[in-house]
Amino acid sequence: MALSPQDWEVVTRAPLFKAMGPTITRTMIGDRPPRAYARGETVFEQGEPADGFFCIVDGWAKLYRLREDGEEVVVAIFAPGETFAEVAMFLGGRYPASAEAVSNARILKIDAASLRRAVMAEPQLAFDMLAASSIRLRQLVDEIEQLKARSAPQRIADFFVKHASAASGPVRLALPYEKALIASRLGMKPESFSRALGKLAVVGVAVERDWVAIADIARLAAFAEG
Amino acid sequence: MALSPQDWEVVTRAPLFKAMGPTITRTMIGDRPPRAYARGETVFEQGEPADGFFCIVDGWAKLYRLREDGEEVVVAIFAPGETFAEVAMFLGGRYPASAEAVSNARILKIDAASLRRAVMAEPQLAFDMLAASSIRLRQLVDEIEQLKARSAPQRIADFFVKHASAASGPVRLALPYEKALIASRLGMKPESFSRALGKLAVVGVAVERDWVAIADIARLAAFAEG
DNA sequence: CGCGGCGTTGATCTCTGTCAATACTTGTGG
DNA sequence: CCACAAGTATTGACAGAGATCAACGCCGCG
Numbered sequence: 001m002a003l004s005p006q007d008w009e010v011v012t013r014a015p016l017f018k019a020m021g022p023t024i025t026r027t028m029i030g031d032r033p034p035r036a037y038a039r040g041e042t043v044f045e046q047g048e049p050a051d052g053f054f055c056i057v058d059g060w061a062k063l064y065r066l067r068e069d070g071e072e073v074v075v076a077i078f079a080p081g082e083t084f085a086e087v088a089m090f091l092g093g094r095y096p097a098s099a100e101a102v103s104n105a106r107i108l109k110i111d112a113a114s115l116r117r118a119v120m121a122e123p124q125l126a127f128d129m130l131a132a133s134s135i136r137l138r139q140l141v142d143e144i145e146q147l148k149a150r151s152a153p154q155r156i157a158d159f160f161v162k163h164a165s166a167a168s169g170p171v172r173l174a175l176p177y178e179k180a181l182i183a184s185r186l187g188m189k190p191e192s193f194s195r196a197l198g199k200l201a202v203v204g205v206a207v208e209r210d211w212v213a214i215a216d217i218a219r220l221a222a223f224a225e226g
Numbered sequence: 227m228a229l230s231p232q233d234w235e236v237v238t239r240a241p242l243f244k245a246m247g248p249t250i251t252r253t254m255i256g257d258r259p260p261r262a263y264a265r266g267e268t269v270f271e272q273g274e275p276a277d278g279f280f281c282i283v284d285g286w287a288k289l290y291r292l293r294e295d296g297e298e299v300v301v302a303i304f305a306p307g308e309t310f311a312e313v314a315m316f317l318g319g320r321y322p323a324s325a326e327a328v329s330n331a332r333i334l335k336i337d338a339a340s341l342r343r344a345v346m347a348e349p350q351l352a353f354d355m356l357a358a359s360s361i362r363l364r365q366l367v368d369e370i371e372q373l374k375a376r377s378a379p380q381r382i383a384d385f386f387v388k389h390a391s392a393a394s395g396p397v398r399l400a401l402p403y404e405k406a407l408i409a410s411r412l413g414m415k416p417e418s419f420s421r422a423l424g425k426l427a428v429v430g431v432a433v434e435r436d437w438v439a440i441a442d443i444a445r446l447a448a449f450a451e452g
Numbered sequence: 453c454g455c456g457g458c459g460t461t462g463a464t465c466t467c468t469g470t471c472a473a474t475a476c477t478t479g480t481g482g
Numbered sequence: 483c484c485a486c487a488a489g490t491a492t493t494g495a496c497a498g499a500g501a502t503c504a505a506c507g508c509c510g511c512g
Contacts, residue, residue, distance in 0.1 A: 075371075120349050127352070133356060138317075140367065141301055148413055194461080418468055424492090
């Protein structure tokens with residue numbers, strides 16, 4: 001088997017695979033091992049034919065778009081157990097954004113043809129995928145809402161809260177990638193990110209290198225809500 | 227027949243119905259007539275059981291969410307021949323947003339069971355819906371990008387360009403609903419909208435009542451890009 | 453040791469939201 | 483038919499958040 005039991009556990013966390021159930025999932029993944037990517041390596045480029053979707057087994061990847069002026073806008077960052085580009089496959093066959101590994105990573109690719117076969121054989125799957133797509137839609141809408149309604153420090157606080165495992169008490173959190181990347185993800189400039197981080201000191205956030213020490217995650221969550 | 231030939235023509239413009247073909251479409255719509263809504267009337271509320279989707283026959287409707295602080299955020303505005311809430315139906319059975327008629331309108335409701343049957347009978351339909359949903363996703367991603375990267379006047383310019391039929395030359399465009407609604411759709415306050423409209427004068431946009439006269443739509447498009 | 457990338461800090465500026473006052477439009481009732 | 487009220491749009495003054503530009507510090511690496 002190509003996936004270790006630990007990897008398998010990670011992969012099946014993805015809502016899409018959960019919806020499929022283990023049998024179909026196993027059929028679709030087959031025995032192809034995940035491909036290893038080096039930090040900075042491209043997974044796919046905007047405009048390429050979209051012939052498959054991806055699931056992160058290990059590491060991190062970013063989805064981004066290049067504007068005409070060359071500025072890069074990070075659309076999403078994916079963690080282990082998350083799938084991406086599933087829906088893009090259905091859109092004219094081209095990826096609407098580029099993806100790149102932001103750390104060394106292992107990423108599983110599932111090709112479009114397998115998926116198509118699976119859906120044709122099991123129409124319920126299509127419903128599950130529609131539901132997954134609908135969840136994503138909602139997340140995006142949430143994000144737009146956040147962008148307007150929350151200040152930079154609040155968005156950062158929210159980011160930390162979402163990445164923390166614990167729900168309360170003190171937390172020590174690694175910043176998994178460059179601060180400029182997080183900044184872009186949160187819709188602000190690196191300078192603003194830096195300053196906003198400073199403002200979080202009053203709610204018990206201390207920064208050291210690429211770690212943050214949070215005195216009480218619950219307090220931070222409260223701050224993020226506004 | 228419940229739909230007049232003109233109405234029928236409008237309804238079949240919707241990509242979803244086009245994908246179904248006339249026979250399935252007719253079966254799904256049956257002979258129920260569209261319901262008439264008064265301006266301001268609610269179509270459905272956030273959190274209600276999602277037991278159907280909608281197609282605008284005539285008039286306009288908005289999809290919106292209420293934030294905790296009571297602020298209303300307009301997520302989308304729908305025109306005749308557009309369907310909405312198709313995908314939402316598959317998500318846990320609740321509408322994730324509210325919808326309201328913004329003008330007197332006639333709106334067709336197609337119940338979820340019919341759609342489900344149609345998809346089960348014709349799995350290809352699911353792909354079409356996934357494609358539609360993926361277009362929405364892309365629009366939203368674009369929107370986030372715009373919100374972060376473009377100024378208010380640029381977003382308005384973009385709105386006009388997207389609504390204009392021509393690609394170049396002079397255009398006279400109707401503002402089909404209240405300016406405050408457009409403002410909310412574009413993520414700004416009515417005051418900002420008003421001022422930003424004024425700033426568009428330098429790129430050949432004149433406002434009169436609820437019409438805008440655009441000297442050269444191509445020039446406006448260039449301005450929107452930044 | 454010096455260079456380059458990343459992050460921080462400081463000064464300043466621009467945009468947009470906020471609050472408030474004022475027109476303009478439309479509909480209503482006398 | 484007019485007067486008034488309510489809703490909608492514009493305009494002005496002001497404040498705050500974040501962007502921008504520029505300088506500097508930190509650290510890893512050749």
